[in-house]
Amino acid sequence: MAKGDDAVRKKANKANRKKQNKKESSSVSSRVAAIIAAIIAAKKRRQSGKRRNCQGMCFSLPTPENPFNDKHEKMDFKGKETKKLVPSKADRRVAINGNNVTPRIGAPVINHQEHKMVKVKNLGNGQTISLTSIDNAGKKNIVKPEKEKIQLIGERAAYARQRQAFEYSGCPSKFLILCLNSIQNALRHDGFFSTEEDKPLFVDKWGVAFWKCYSVGKDILETGGACSTTEQIAWIASTAADSIARKEKEGLSLTGPFLLFVVPSQEKASKVRSVCKPLKALGIHTVSLHPGASIDHQIHGLKSCEPEFLVSTPERLLELVSLKAIDISGVSLLVVDGLEAFLENGYLDVIKSIMQHIPTNPHTVVFSDCLSYASVLLLQNLLKGSICRLSFNDSIASQSAGIVQSVHMCASEEEKLLKGIQVLDQACGDQLKLHILKVLFIIGNDSNSHLLVTAIKSKDYFVSTNLDYSNSEVENSKNGPAVVIAEVEHLNSSDLREFDVVIISDFVSSIDDYVQTLTRMACYTINGVLHSFLTSKDAILAGPLIDILEKCGQAVPKALRNLCHSTSMSEH
Structure with a gap:
């Protein structure tokens, strides 16, 4: 009986399936054999000590044509x-x-x-x-x-490009962060240091603000406390270490200590050295000089090393400099820690003598409360360029540190007008010496104020009523120094940071307005002066004004105390 078409087709399909299964089985067997061969070959290479660089890092499977992956291009791992x-x-x-x-x-x-x-x-x-x-x-x-x-x-050209990238990076370098972490880990291990909420040093807000001021080349006046804290010392030391690294990468040489840390006592010197000590593993050596050790021992130690950081009390430093045991002429960063302590111990002349041995103009950082007129005078000798007042203390004394408050008592409005013109002439005359950019004259809205404006405009000054005028206007003007005239009600939302001299002809109606002007002016200089004129009609503000002057360590005129006393007597 003849087979049907269905039976023939079924038999043919069965034969095809057998062939296909045979091919797949052969293919799988060859792949498995190649893998087994590669494993055996790798084992032999390990036993013979000839393991390949790419062993364990091959991203392609062996094939029958290349069972050992020898034909693939080897990667160069030398870099x-x-x-x-x-x-x-x-x-x-x-x-x-x-x-x-x-x-x-x-x-x-x-x-x-x-x-x-x-x-x-x-x-x-x-x-x-x-x-x-x-x-x-x-x-x-x-x-x-x-x-x-x-x-x-390094090569100068490459360093110039790297330095330019650093200046526009807006954040500290990796090496600076490495220094901060080294200090923090060492102090934590010794049990001397623990930050608030266990925060790392490189996020400290004071340190970041300090680094920004230092990077733009400004001298720094820290008014938040009388002396430095551990966090502040760590940031100063790490920033100095980073500066040393950049200078030496450029090919420059250190002829002496880069950082000079002047401290008032042996205890403070030991604290600063303990903070800087972890940087020795990074090539930064710190030497502490104080009366607690013999001077012969310190002279011998200075001959055997060349420290990058020098921590010293004023008298011992001056003594070693006089004996030519140490050369501080090449100091690039000077830190004066605790200005008031130096004044109390009578180190004013010693500090001045130390400054004479530093012929260059070093980057200067001063920690001071600035609560006395003598402190301001010494600061003016230490900080001669543009400064950055750095403080996170909201007190009036801290925010107005370095500004001299001068109160003038007048018997009449006519006398106030004459004295206002005299003070303005004197301030503008000193402008050429002090490099003052702006003088602000605050007036009221009465008729006497308009007379004062007319008198000022008759002088050889560049007069503007715009608080936001540009310096190019002054440079292009043929008139004299710049004087900005503004009314009291226009000061609340104005920027007064660049005004070095402020003259209040008509005293403000509220003591809060006076405080706002005091704390917002002269942020970039140590030569700021605030002049204010009072008459008997301002007697109600005499008491609060005296309190502010005393908090800021300013002199209180006898006439102002008499005005306050007469007011209190009349109330009783």
């Missing part, structure tokens, strides 16, 4: 070495003299034709590390540091 070179303190400092490189005293002589730095790794933010160095014999010298270390000798 991923993690070994870092920490140059010694003597090696990483060289003095640039024309085209010749002169090593410092005690440093080994380096022949740049026989000594070559290779394998430089970029850490970002202007930092690089050299991984290996090859000497004349062709041997690699590798040192394993505990912390990352930056390469301190």
